[in-house]
Amino acid sequence: MQNLFERRKFKRLPINIQLLVNKVYKQDNDIIEGIDADVEVFDISKTGIGFISSGKLPLNYYFDTRIELPGNDFFMAVIKIVRIAEKEDKILYGAEFVGLAPFLALKIDAYERSIVQEDDGNYMHYNFE
Numbered sequence: 001m002q003n004l005f006e007r008r009k010f011k012r013l014p015i016n017i018q019l020l021v022n023k024v025y026k027q028d029n030d031i032i033e034g035i036d037a038d039v040e041v042f043d044i045s046k047t048g049i050g051f052i053s054s055g056k057l058p059l060n061y062y063f064d065t066r067i068e069l070p071g072n073d074f075f076m077a078v079i080k081i082v083r084i085a086e087k088e089d090k091i092l093y094g095a096e097f098v099g100l101a102p103f104l105a106l107k108i109d110a111y112e113r114s115i116v117q118e119d120d121g122n123y124m125h126y127n128f129e
Helices: 102-119
Strands: 013-025 031-044 048-053 062-069 073-087 090-097
Touching: 013 048, 013 102, 048 073, 062 102, 073 102
Parallel strands: none
Antiparallel strands: 013 031, 013 062, 031 048, 048 090, 062 073, 073 090
C-alpha cells in the first residue's frame, strides 16, 4: 500500500508560516467565531498546507488567510481542513486550497525553485500515517 506522501500529486515543501485563525465556517453558513488559534504552517504544495495549531479546529471547515512566502510574495486563500491527526503531543492538520487560481499556484512553483537551490532538493515533511 502506498503511503500518503507517495500518492500526492505535488511535493510538499517545507515552510515556516505563522497564521492566526479567528473564525472558521462551513458552506451552510455555520460560523464559529472567536477561535483565535495560532497556526504554524510546516509545509505547502500547490494543493494545500500542513500545519500545527494551538487551538482545536473542526474537520471540513474553512478559513480565509494570507499566505506569505519568502521574498515578500503572498496570496490570499480559502483553506479547507480535510485531515486531523494526533502525533505525539501535537495535533497535525492537512488542508486544501479551495479554488486557488493557477497563476497563484505559480508562486508556489517559484518558492520550490528557491528552496531546491538552497537545500539541494532535500524536503522534510510530517507524515500523517
